[in-house]
Amino acid sequence: MNTKKLYIETMGCAMNNRDSDHLIAELREKEGYVLTDQAQEADLILINTCSVREKPERKLFSEIGQFNAIKKPHAKIGVCGCTASHLGEEIIKKAPSVSFVLGARNISKITQVIHQDKAVEVDTNFDDSTYMFSKNTNPDIKALLNISIGCDKKCTYCIVPHTRGKEISIPTQMLLDEAQKLAQNGVKELLLLGQNVNHYGTRFSNPHKPTNFTQLLRELSQIEGIERIRFTSPHPLHMDDEFLEEFASNPKICKSIHIPLQSGSTKVLREMKRGYTQEWYLDRVQKLKSLVPHVGISTDIIVAFPTETEEDFEETMKVLNLVQFDTLYSFIYSPRPHTEAQNLHNPISKEEASKRLATLQARHKEILAQKAKQEIGSIHSVLIENHRDQSPYIWSEGRSDTNRLIKIPDQVLPLGSIVSIKVTHHEGGSLSGELLS
Structure with a gap:
């Protein structure tokens, strides 16, 4: 019997990596596919896409063309993920070689759409928060664990709520059961995933006991065999004292945390609809460092948001210098459809935007060099x-x-x-x- 082969390309964030894990496990267990790292050998090619910025979205159609040129005559190409949610049937119109389109909120339907020519499943109201995905038979030392799907925030630059729908938390017992099985299979470290992980417990599909992210951390840390817990990304707005104190005192919670800043200017934060001020952000960081002086902090920063003045950018530099981030993910603002910021007049030139990004990154490089020296002997x-x-x-x-x-x-x-x-x-x-x- 000929074995069916699956090739998958994953773009974007850890959430996409987790979705790809689900796609692979479902196709392996229910359809008999095995993974290959050679697209030309595959019977099914999946492109799991990102749409947070414009560049990965533009790259998609180039990738489709390249795969179509090398694939076997009867091999199928499927487009999955956030760009699939966003563009839907437009993908097939632009690229007729695509066999089906599967949105980020519809991953559990993969074994259906592979049998439906030109299927388009992109319903962002679809709820698979209680769906029991097939399991990865070869877990690593570390594992990803989704704790919620979707996002309720209305950040004016972000397309994710449009592509992943409303936020729904996955039932606690499902998470504990999965974590228990992972531990039994040798997993030592969990990375909890959600668009706003510390908003966990706000909405469930079915009746559920009241809970929150801090309580979930406590319960997961009781599982024998799980030695470390990480999570991404918490939202600064929901970093209350109870959460910070649990973070500091729970020995299984790794003492590194991603706290997205986006901008150091309170004015720009307001225009981004982030829900917090520079003062609140710095207060949370100060509280965290008072509890865990050696904490590692990473962040995201967008430069050249349409309303960002030179003074606003200097406020971002101020926060960078005060916090001394250990890791920095920084980008020039990328206008996205279905977002409020797309309609803002943007007077910032590409040259100025690039200059600000270079200034930010150069200063961060200096900070890292200083911090590396301080690590000697630690x-x-x-x-x-x-x-x-x-x-x-x-x-x-x-x-x-x-x-x-x-x-x-x-x-x-x-x-x-x-x-x-x-x-x-x-x-x-x-x-x-x-x-x-």
Whole structure:
């Protein structure tokens, strides 16, 4: 019997990676597909798309054309994810080689649409929050776990509510059961996913006991075998003291956190409809650092939002200097359809936008160099994730509790082990150290 082969390309965020995991597991268990890394061998090619910025969306049709040129004669091409939700049947009109379109809120329908020529399933009101997806048979040391779908925020620059629909939380018991199975299969670290994870518990599909994100963290941390819990992304607006205190005191919660800033200007934050001020953001960071002085903080920043003045940009630089972020994801504003900001007059030139981004990133690079020097002599708890062998050099590497990638030269340590490492060297922001235990 000929085995059916699946090739999948995933663009965008961790949520898309998790959706791809679901697609792979459903097709493997219910349709007999096996993964291949060669698109020309595949019987089914899936492109799981992102639409947060314009560039990945433009890239889609180029990718479709390339796959169509190399695919087997009867192989199917399916477009999934956020751009699928956004463009729908327009994708098939522009690219007739596409066999079906499956929106981000409709992933559970994959085994249906592969049998329906030119199917378009993009209903953002569809609710699969209680759907039992097939499981990954080869879990890693780390695993992704969706705790909610959709987004209720109305940020004026963001297309996600249009592509992923209203926010619905996945029932707590389903999450605990899945986490338990993952732990039994050797998973040590969970990464909880949601557009606003710390808004968990606001809405469920079915009657559910009152709960919140802090309570979910407490319950997940009781599972034996789960050693570490991370999550992305919390919203600054919902970072109350109860949450911050649980973050600080729960030993299983990694002491790294992504706190999207977007802009340091209160005026721009208001125009973005983010719901918080610069003062609130800095207050939350100060509270967090008072509880966990060594906390690792990452963020997102958009430069050249249509109403951003030079003074507004300087406010962003002010926050960058005050917080000293460990990781920075920064982008020039990208206008997206179905968003309020698309209709704003934008007087900022491409040259000025690029200049602001370069200024931001250059300053952050300086901050990272300073922070790397300060790491010498520090001790970190590191989860060993990989071995590297580039003869004559060998090393193990993993992530610290604060999400720093650390190399341990001349060591082949057991994958999944958690060890104490003393940082002895830094180079270009990367850290290496010696084993203490």
